[in-house]
Amino acid sequence: MNWETVIGLEVHAELSTSSKIFCGCSTAFGGEPNTRVCPVCAGFPGTLPKLNRAVVEYAVLVGLALNCEITRQCKFDRKNYFYPDLPKAYQVSQLYAPICRNGRLDVRADGEEKSIGIREIHMEEDAGKLIHDARSGKTFMDFNRCGVPLIEIVTHPDLRTAAQVIAYLEKLRETLLYLGVCDCKMQEGSLRADVNLSVRQAGSPPGTRTEMKNLNSFRAIARAIDYETKRQTEILREGGSVLQETRRWDDEKGFSYGMRSKENAPDYRYFPEPDLLPVEIDDAWLNALEKRLPELAHQKRERYVKDCGVSEKEAVIITAHKNVSDLFETLSELSGSPVESAHLVTGEIMRLLNQNNILPEELSPDARGLAFLVRLVSEGKINRNAYKETVEAVFVRGADPEKYIAENNLMMLADDEEAAVAVAAAVAAVLAENPGAKADYRAGKEKAFGFLMGQVMKKLGGSGNPDTARKSLKAALGE
Amino acid sequence: MIIDGKLLEYLENLSCLTLSDGEKERLSADLGEILSFMERLGELDAAGVPERSHPFDDVNAFREDEAGGSFDRSLILRNAPEKNGEAFIAPKTVE
Ligand SMILES: [Zn+2]
Numbered sequence: 331m332n333w334e335t336v337i338g339l340e341v342h343a344e345l346s347t348s349s350k351i352f353c354g355c356s357t358a359f360g361g362e363p364n365t366r367v368c369p370v371c372a373g374f375p376g377t378l379p380k381l382n383r384a385v386v387e388y389a390v391l392v393g394l395a396l397n398c399e400i401t402r403q404c405k406f407d408r409k410n411y412f413y414p415d416l417p418k419a420y421q422v423s424q425l426y427a428p429i430c431r432n433g434r435l436d437v438r439a440d441g442e443e444k445s446i447g448i449r450e451i452h453m454e455e456d457a458g459k460l461i462h463d464a465r466s467g468k469t470f471m472d473f474n475r476c477g478v479p480l481i482e483i484v485t486h487p488d489l490r491t492a493a494q495v496i497a498y499l500e501k502l503r504e505t506l507l508y509l510g511v512c513d514c515k516m517q518e519g520s521l522r523a524d525v526n527l528s529v530r531q532a533g534s535p536p537g538t539r540t541e542m543k544n545l546n547s548f549r550a551i552a553r554a555i556d557y558e559t560k561r562q563t564e565i566l567r568e569g570g571s572v573l574q575e576t577r578r579w580d581d582e583k584g585f586s587y588g589m590r591s592k593e594n595a596p597d598y599r600y601f602p603e604p605d606l607l608p609v610e611i612d613d614a615w616l617n618a619l620e621k622r623l624p625e626l627a628h629q630k631r632e633r634y635v636k637d638c639g640v641s642e643k644e645a646v647i648i649t650a651h652k653n654v655s656d657l658f659e660t661l662s663e664l665s666g667s668p669v670e671s672a673h674l675v676t677g678e679i680m681r682l683l684n685q686n687n688i689l690p691e692e693l694s695p696d697a698r699g700l701a702f703l704v705r706l707v708s709e710g711k712i713n714r715n716a717y718k719e720t721v722e723a724v725f726v727r728g729a730d731p732e733k734y735i736a737e738n739n740l741m742m743l744a745d746d747e748e749a750a751v752a753v754a755a756a757v758a759a760v761l762a763e764n765p766g767a768k769a770d771y772r773a774g775k776e777k778a779f780g781f782l783m784g785q786v787m788k789k790l791g792g793s794g795n796p797d798t799a800r801k802s803l804k805a806a807l808g809e
Numbered sequence: 810m811i812i813d814g815k816l817l818e819y820l821e822n823l824s825c826l827t828l829s830d831g832e833k834e835r836l837s838a839d840l841g842e843i844l845s846f847m848e849r850l851g852e853l854d855a856a857g858v859p860e861r862s863h864p865f866d867d868v869n870a871f872r873e874d875e876a877g878g879s880f881d882r883s884l885i886l887r888n889a890p891e892k893n894g895e896a897f898i899a900p901k902t903v904e
Binding site for chain 2: 353405471
């Protein structure tokens with residue numbers, strides 16, 4: 331029997347506005363408990379919310395990037411539930427007229443292109459944080475996160491495999507980062523995904539689905555999908571039926587468990603939010619926002635290959651993170667050499683990021699210094715070894731490149747008479763010191779040449795011009 | 810509309826209240842009366858009145874995205890029935 335997994339995703343993204351959705355409190359992550367709180371976000375009676383214009387604009391930008399229809403007349407609704415993370419006892423959200431609908435995001439997974447339908451994007455407020463203290467049996471409430479703006483991006487059940495889910499999430503994250511509307515730090519909860527999953531026999535109507543929560547990394551999501559697919563298939567294969575429920579994933583133990591049934595039958599008693607006026611997005615506003623849409627990663631990839639002569643492989647690495655593509659663009663502009671800049675970013679910079687455990691989002695090198703080096707190496711003024719060494723000094727230790735090159739004598743000797751004499755002297759000395767290698771080469775062992783070349787460059791220090799040295803060595807050996 | 814025992818129990822759960830038998834009896838009658846009163850709205854001829862979600866005609870009341878205005882923590886916590894120096898405290902909730 332052929333089983334098919336059907337998956338839909340609900341992604342919550344915290345918007346990186348400076349202030350909350352309905353009050354002026356700061357949205358910055360962290361902070362002492364209850365220090366970013368006012369009577370509005372703490373739900374004091376008698377207060378009224380006022381909508382942050384930037385939240386509407388960010389939501390529209392995401393909608394445009396995901397090919398959605400923008401709801402010109404949208405409004406908020408009240409979702410009622412009792413839980414202490416929500417001091418008002420309701421969450422302001424959108425049910426009846428979400429701001430964006432009917433979009434799609436094209437992804438590539440398992441070797442094929444797939445278009446994932448976006449059912450809707452709606453705006454809502456985040457809830458606070460609870461700390462349960464087992465010893466005292468009490469719950470401590472921190473309302474700093476209450477009222478931080480969220481958008482929820484809901485797909486149609488178009489996904490079939492964990493690989494497709496990850497590809498979708500990666501592209502969505504990339505898009506949000508390029509739009510600059512969300513910092514997408516899963517470990518801080520600014521990007522969160524809930525997975526709706528059911529299993530059916532190929533061609534049959536959809537089975538009963540479960541919803542999985544508490545997925546804090548792409549890896550956890552992939553594992554949870556595999557686990558849930560196996561669990562449901564097993565049940566159905568034995569003739570049982572899947573219970574519709576919310577399940578919580580425990581990443582440490584590698585399994586999920588059903589949450590209490592009382593929470594599984596919510597009655598949110600939605601009704602139109604009376605404290606907020608409807609939002610009307612007219613043509614002028616929409617056009618202005620369309621103009622604000624930045625170039626997205628896939629558009630950049632195309633341009634780098636077509637206009638800058640960068641290889642496709644390098645373009646993919648560069649655009650995987652906005653900070654990296656920003657660095658590449660700055661380097662290209664300052665150095666005038668996009669191809670050399672691409673080599674640097676995808677080679678040395680990536681190696682140094684890995685080696686020093688730096689995340690791409692923390693990347694903030696001295697771009698001016700690096701661009702200076704790119705220019706030197708493309709003009710043949712320093713050799714590759716000196717270049718790598720100086721890049722590392724600039725990137726890791728914040729060295730001044732000009733000073734570093736001067737102090738370590740790394741500038742390539744100019745092709746003048748003085749340099750020719752120095753090279754000739756080094757070649758003569760190396761050949762005198764290594765008669766064995768010289769004989770080997772003359773006996774036809776090509777490898778010996780590389781060894782001798784290395785010795786000559788070593789003698790010249792970092793400043794040797796490899797071309798001149800090679801010619802000089804060849805000439806000397808040919809005698 | 811009749812508020813029967815089953816519905817009342819459901820509402821009790823939703824609102825996290827525990828009612829005594831006397832209160833249940835009184836509330837059933839009370840809620841029934843409130844709902845009957847509201848049902849009178851159905852008698853109004855609303856044909857030709859456009860559907861709307863808000864009593865006002867205005868749209869787009871925005872504030873600009875500027876941070877500021879958080880209260881001092883001691884002030885925010887002042888009315889809390891239970892608190893420590895930094896947080897509101899509630900009885901244990903289910904996970
Ligand atoms: Zn506030």
